[in-house]
Amino acid sequence: MEQPEQTNTKAGFVALIGAPNAGKSTLLNSLVGSKVSIVSRKVQTTRALVRGIAIEGEAQIVFVDTPGIFKPKRRLDRAMVTSAWGGAGDADVIALLLDARKGIDEEAEAILAKLPELKRPKVLILNKIDLIERSKLLEMAAKLNETVPFAHTFMISALKGDGIQTLKRQLAEMMPEGPWLYPEDQISDAPLRMLAAEITREKIYERLHEELPYQSTVETDQWQVRPDGSVRIEQTVFVERDSQRKIVLGKGGQTIKAIGQAARKEIAEIAESPVHLFIFVKVRENWSDDPERYREMGLEFPRG
Numbered sequence: 001m002e003q004p005e006q007t008n009t010k011a012g013f014v015a016l017i018g019a020p021n022a023g024k025s026t027l028l029n030s031l032v033g034s035k036v037s038i039v040s041r042k043v044q045t046t047r048a049l050v051r052g053i054a055i056e057g058e059a060q061i062v063f064v065d066t067p068g069i070f071k072p073k074r075r076l077d078r079a080m081v082t083s084a085w086g087g088a089g090d091a092d093v094i095a096l097l098l099d100a101r102k103g104i105d106e107e108a109e110a111i112l113a114k115l116p117e118l119k120r121p122k123v124l125i126l127n128k129i130d131l132i133e134r135s136k137l138l139e140m141a142a143k144l145n146e147t148v149p150f151a152h153t154f155m156i157s158a159l160k161g162d163g164i165q166t167l168k169r170q171l172a173e174m175m176p177e178g179p180w181l182y183p184e185d186q187i188s189d190a191p192l193r194m195l196a197a198e199i200t201r202e203k204i205y206e207r208l209h210e211e212l213p214y215q216s217t218v219e220t221d222q223w224q225v226r227p228d229g230s231v232r233i234e235q236t237v238f239v240e241r242d243s244q245r246k247i248v249l250g251k252g253g254q255t256i257k258a259i260g261q262a263a264r265k266e267i268a269e270i271a272e273s274p275v276h277l278f279i280f281v282k283v284r285e286n287w288s289d290d291p292e293r294y295r296e297m298g299l300e301f302p303r304g
């Protein structure tokens with residue numbers, strides 16, 4: 001793994017919580033770089049989706065999205081809200097991103113009421129400060145800090161780049177010491193790999209959720225850009241029993257074929273290039289107890 005040789009590296013997860021339009025994508029783009037914008041498509045079935053990986057000095061900061069927390073609408077979203085909060089609870093830092101111009105609306109209040117349940121360090125990020133008077137901004141920050149004790153409050157304009165460097169530096173500071181979670185040469189496509197896995201998982205779920213509730217996980221093992229610009233992707237679906245493997249494959253491989261076709265189409269859209277997708281189905285007992293599988297999903301293995 002390529003990373004600075006010193007032992008004082010830091011790495012961790014930041015759960016970025018923000019209502020639609022708060023400016024999450026804009027912020028991630030300026031923290032992480034251009035690649036992440038490709039990943040703005042919402043996959044709402046996920047527990048925690050890696051949206052981008054930023055490097056600041058010796059620190060690697062992995063931003064995960066916790067979708068569905070704000071006003072979940074679809075049935076599946078509602079079912080995932082509990083675990084989305086769980087995902088945020090596993091993060092090293094929880095960052096609440098609010099549109100300062102909107103003030104503290106109903107959605108923000110609902111989040112603020114739940115935040116204290118998560119026993120992790122929290123930071124407040126007030127975005128779009130270019131659109132609001134300073135006195136109003138300070139008033140809002142004070143009010144929010146009365147409700148929830150935030151470790152830090154940042155006032156930024158994601159669009160104009162104001163306050164971004166300070167935010168990045170402070171988040172890096174807050175990461176726990178430890179080796180980097182992703183090798184440097186994989187950083188740019190890590191969110192895409194993860195998203196591609198999520199898409200395939202979504203397709204499996206859509207077709208088989210009655211027969212296969214939460215018993216499969218998907219990993220992207222290979223993401224190789226070929227000279228003609230197409231991408232060769234290999235994924236593995238892990239199930240817990242051979243009977244489940246048979247279900248995923250279907251009669252004469254029909255089910256996995258249909259899943260693969262649907263997934264390939266969507267992955268090609270996010271990759272913005274033709275995709276050759278190869279899916280393998282493997283039985284691995286107790287994958288849900290294996291820390292490595294969690295890391296692959298961009299999650300920390302639940303402690304205790």
Ligand SMILES: Nc1nc2c(ncn2[C@@H]2O[C@H](COP(=O)(O)OP(=O)(O)OP(=O)(O)O)[C@@H](O)[C@H]2O)c(=O)[nH]1
Nearest residue numbers: 019020021022023024025026040127128157158159
């Ligand atoms: N004026 C101003 N506009 C901003 C700022 N940050 C984001 N915006 C705008 O707010 C809108 C929503 O921004 P997005 O980054 O798409 O926000 P998002 O909906 O949270 O992102 P998703 O998670 O992808 O849905 C866009 O039109 C942005 O240009 C800011 O600091 N100032």
